[in-house]
Amino acid sequence: MTGFGKASVQLPLKKITVEIKSLNSKNLDLNVRLPQPYREKELEIRNQIAQQLERGKVECSVYIEVTGEETSSTINAPIVKAYIAQMKSIIPDADATELMKMAVRMPDALKVERCELDEQEWKEIEKVLHQAIKNINEFRQQEGEKLGNDFAQRIENIRTAMHEVASYEEERITNVKERLQQNLKELEVAVDESRYAQEIIYYIEKLDINEEKVRLTNHLDYFVETMNAKEHAGRKLGFIAQEMGREINTMGSKSNHAEMQKLVVKMKDELEKIKEQVLNIL
Template sequence: MIHSMTGFGKAFTQLPTKKITVEVKSLNSKSLDLNVRLPLTYREKELPLRNTIAQALERGKVDFSIYVEVTAEETSSKINAPIVHSYIKQMQDIIPNADATELMKMAVRMPDALKVERIELDENEWEKIELVIQQALDNIQSFRRSEGKSLEDDFRFRIQNIRDFMDKAISLDKERIDGVKERLRSNLLEMKVNVDENRFEQEVIYYLEKMDITEEKVRLSNHLNYFLETLSGTEANGRKLGFITQEMGREINTMGSKSNHAEMQKFVVQMKDELEKIKEQVLNVL
């Protein structure tokens, strides 16, 4: 079963003094392009966290974020009292009769009036956060599986369309060959020359061999079957499916160049259209 690279996962938990929310978003990419946003307190866990995310998601443009909402009354920001007093004293020296409240309002806006106390990482707390991280990763993988199922249904639909258009094109083969023979004979009659029937038949056979699309039909059928087998396999991946679509495109293009028949070329164009839609969606497959 295939998985999409597009997905979203979210999970949260309530700790004694804070609410932790984890979000993971991913889009398609040729490789793993990982962007991790962490609060300063958890920054030392970034490297092992990156490894965990990489193993879980493998490929895609991934944005991972941990948000912290403090729910306790205490805060890590403290008023730097000596600095604030110093600012107030300096302003009183400049404006002796200034209102104390107004001076306080100005002082707390000055540089270094607030100091942020660094909070050391609590390993027990981090263990709880790891559970939330895993839950968010499980959620995005579930999303990817669901999107992958939708992609697979669309692929099967379009592969069947290509097969139907190919069969319709092949059904015109006898009409095409008869038309080629008729055109060649008409041209010779217009030239008013004597024709050796044996030689004429040999030339027609030689000409028709160059226009024969039997090999292309067989190879294209094999590629269509291989694509479906890969979809159902346990090792299905976007790169492999992309390579198969390239081979399918070569056979369809060759059929178009050999067809030399207006109605047959219409079916070839329809096959190309379906294949392009498959190629666009294959870019989203993990």
């Protein structure tokens, strides 16, 4: 959901610019910065942005640059004259120009008249706002395509590592049997072969990861299917990634083999990178 959109319009007496920036966030966190004359339109602007952007930490700023002979500030003549008179009484020989410079810096020397919002001007601002929203959505679309390619590659990396895990399963079982037999030899006790075979089967079943591999494969397929769907699925992808993590963690706890553990760590690393970027998906 990282993005940036900007648009501007030149009116007869001013230039108005709208900038919209967004960062990752699970929900919509919207901050709108408006000049005083447009404050009454803040709720309307919020609604328009919320409908289009949906998620992200979004900041919308509207800037006004006066380009014509227009100002909302005027000199408060009685106040300025009173200041000059007071300063002359203190410094009779002071230069009039210097007194004027000092007087206009004093409190209340300028009065600001409240500008009423011009509806025709607001219509132009709305057009600029819509264009800025369109621009940020196009930016997000481009970022989404890049993320889609990155997700696809990382999903395949996890799938490949999962298949590599299978190549060590038979070796792992052999190692477990040999280790148990060695331990029994060291104890130098009589062993019931039938009972020993049952315990081996029970122990091996506890280490079996076929169920985890099947579920992880389903999650990987569902992630790709959801990612390619046209609906907004950022939260759903996050949930699927959590389920993928559960299966990978279970495989790690059952692996009992150095090479398998390395592959599990590799899968976890790829999954963490996916989780970081899922926040960027609507």
